[in-house]
Amino acid sequence: MMNKFLYLLFFPVLVLGQTSFDEIEPLFHKKEFKKAETIVAKYLETDPNNLKAIELLGDAYGHQEKWDDAINNYKKLVEADNNNANYHYKYAGALGMKALQNKFKAIGFIGDVKNHFIKAAELDPKHMDARWALVELYMQLPGVFGGSKTKSLHYAQELENLSKVDGYLAKGYIYEYDNQPELAEKYYKMAINEGGSLVCFNKLTNFYESKNEPQKAIKNIEEAQDKHPRNALHYQIGKVSAEYNVELQKGEQCLHMYLKNYSAEDGVPKAWAHYRLAQINMHKNNKEEALKYINLAIAELPKIKPFKEQKEKILNL
The missing domain is CATH 1.25.40.10 (Tetratricopeptide repeat domain)
Incomplete structure (x- = not known):
């Protein structure tokens, strides 16, 4: 929490x-x-x-x-x-x-x-971190221990009075947690329109992924890329493509672009991009290419359990 x-x-x-x-x-x-x-x-x-x-x-x-x-x-x-x-x-x-x-x-x-x-x-009255903590605490506590959506919304409104972006993100969080996806999406989009930071875009992307809507997630990442040309967003598109088996060609192209322009500032090690390429090639039933990329991933980060599990899946194709 x-x-x-x-x-x-x-x-x-x-x-x-x-x-x-x-x-x-x-x-x-x-x-x-x-x-x-x-x-x-x-x-x-x-x-x-x-x-x-x-x-x-x-x-x-x-x-x-x-x-x-x-x-x-x-x-x-x-x-x-x-x-x-x-x-x-x-x-x-x-x-x-x-x-x-x-x-x-x-x-x-x-x-x-x-x-x-x-x-x-x-x-x-301007301590935003304390208000964020209270938003989450009141939503996650069971009612018997004092949990309250009403109180959570109260602190979200106080956040909005201090910063519209934070208030919208807080309300998006509350409605997502309360399983009200239409309202959650509405407030996450309002945060993007108000602030437009990568944090705002990432919140909406994660929301779409949690709701099993990968096409919307990819579209949102592409919109983020228009405003924030970051190489890391290439990886994000490839990740969604690989995990949900959608837009495989686009995902593959983005992962290759990520590897081509990679720097340590991008955050995600190259091994994970190779892992995603292995996933994509497995979806395409291209066993040889999938093995090539998963072996690259394992060579770079040999202790990562998902890499070894993915190799077993590929070998069983």
């Missing part, structure tokens, strides 16, 4: 000024969280009440999914400054992640998670 908040929860904004912390920001950017933890913990030995250092240590723990340690640090912050919205937000987020690890104990955390997210939203 909370995974997408990891970056927002735990990536620090460094405004400390102390030279002792000059090296921390690059460590977070390089994902060297253990090293950051060691440096900040050492600093706290000499200045144990430094709130920014306590927050940074909590962030380092959070990135490593050491939820108990993160919770302890964020609790110190809330106790030290009960009127800081971000402290409540981070504390609630860490509690939520802890709850996800042990669903048998999650019931005991839910009240605190909800209360601290609400407190963050009350303290900061």
Whole structure:
């Protein structure tokens, strides 16, 4: 439930000024969280009440999914400054992640998670992340534990008052979760018309895929490509084509284009493009080409289970 908040929860904004912390920001950017933890913990030995250092240590723990340690640090912050919205937000987020690890104990955390997210939203009328968290929390909680579509829509409206795009995306999420696809599609399209970012397009693409509408998904990706000429979108088209066995020629062409123009910035390793080409060629009953591409995928990433499973399917053609 909370995974997408990891970056927002735990990536620090460094405004400390102390030279002792000059090296921390690059460590977070390089994902060297253990090293950051060691440096900040050492600093706290000499200045144990430094709130920014306590927050940074909590962030380092959070990135490593050491939820108990993160919770302890964020609790110190809330106790030290009960009127800081971000402290409540981070504390609630860490509690939520802890709850996800042990669903048998999650019931005991839910009240605190909800209360601290609400407190963050009350303290900061413009805290969008807290409102997003409440939108998801109220939709996903069973009614007996306080789940409420009405309350979720309330925070979605608050988001819309702050940012129309976020409000539309939140309402799209709510209606998708509530199995009202026409309204979900409507609000996702409104978000695209209002903002037009790749995030907006991706939300609608994922929605179409979840509803088993690959043709609409491909059309939406192509519209995204018109506004955002990204090589990664070639892979997305190929992926949908391969997974749903539609527009195979277009999917194959897009995957070859992706491989031709590939760079590390595209995100998805070339092995996955080869895997999708193997899928497409399997759909076309072209066993030799399918084997060629799946062998390339396995050679590049030999430990990926779906690649090995796909090869077995191809060999059984």
